[in-house]
Amino acid sequence: MLKVAIIHDSPIPTPSAKQLLTSFIKRGVETLYLRISKLSVEVNDRGIIVNYGKHKGLTLDSAIIRGLGTILSTEVLFKRLDVLKGLELSGVFVVNPPDALLTARDKLLATLKLKSCGIRVPRTTIVEDVYEAVEVVRKWGIVVIKPLMGSLGYGSVKVTDPDVVYIIARTWLIHGQPLYIQKFTRVKERDIRVFVVGDEVLGAIYRYAPPHSWKTNVAQGARVEKAIIDEEVKEIAIKATKALGLLYAGVDVGEDEDGYVVYEVNSAPQWGGFMMATGINPAEKIAEFVINLLKK
Template structure:
């Protein structure tokens, strides 16, 4: 099958592994920088060029769209979809997952466990907003932060108010959440592909920090998630429309709680921690789904 990987940098570990996994399985694959793709949109069809030449005929596209280019990257991915390419994560699903507030609303509406979260815009309401949440510590998160950046812990109510006032002065969008002390600075990254968790690791924050992200110095080891954790991760990804996702959970007294659902999860940390060929699982899932959709289209054409 002819595959495309949307990535700004073909040398990144995740991109390289997807290319290797695709070629090992006999597929043609090309890395495309989404910012070099440009689109023609008209009522008579959709076209795309890349670095001066037309591109078409890709059976599937695997998006590796960074947060900084979400809007344009999703427009490019949507164009591929309109041109008949399959993607495990649609443009709409990626945009939904990138907005932390929207993501939490979608998951909470379906009964997925989450840390209690509050959100408000007017500075006059800060005291009542924090009262709705409960006593500190509070976790304050930028709405579009990634890899632990823009996540702060306020241990006193006065610190929460000061941080909120500062962020409002910068016109930043943010959420405030309860701090789950029993997690002890650890979380679980469940890598969901289709309806399975193909790999999972437990990440531990370094001493003196509460963020367990590997980019922040956290450590990782393989873990076997419980049935409840698997079900929560798979449901969360499915509710957001993601066929490939990194679902971050914490273990709490009331069961697994979803911290975040990542639509472009990195492969390096989880492959190194678990020894599992996650890239291969992604490629096999994408190709199988794309082939199934193409077969259905062909059958529909025959029936008509």
């Protein structure tokens, strides 16, 4: 019997984790829910051993990573990614792969890789100087300043005023945070979330910003509806997923005056809004995809 773990750090499985557990169980797979903070790795004469709390030597066929938990330091981030790498090196099929998780989490690195693969991305820069940041907004007009690592749109600020940028820049730099800046070119109050598993686009939704906001994150009140997308968007989404080395992803695509542009590629996308709009449960597709690969 195959054995698969769903990994997050919530004390109680999240809705997406529960759906994955259910999807694997009904396909006859033994399943576990593991908190990533309780995982540890040991290197000894027997090889690479990954433990869970007091339970020594996890034996798994696959691990589905649904989140890295709260990250308070770079050391915690690398510890958790390294433990997942330990799983991978010990023969466990990790989805998404640790290297790809790190790439997707680092917004600048992800943008660099997307651009190098010929995928359109917003005009982007990163600086550690207040006056450089001010000069960027003077030249570019409307910009979005984002945390280099973050999710659900929290911490992102849309700015047009150089004086406001000055205040933001001083505050962030005092706390050791560089300024990741992108030119804002969206021409519609929506974006497109495309859900990809393997080489298949499961579907897509439009995410409309709520009143008095520019953010299209469902977690921040965005309205969703099913989107009918053309082949170009499908090709962009699959190409972006592969560019970052991901096996499944939520790809955020915008529309500007020159066409489609990829904002971000999410390595552990939430799918409540997607399910509500499309009726498709990505957990079913992910379970099928993983089981098929394990049986090859």
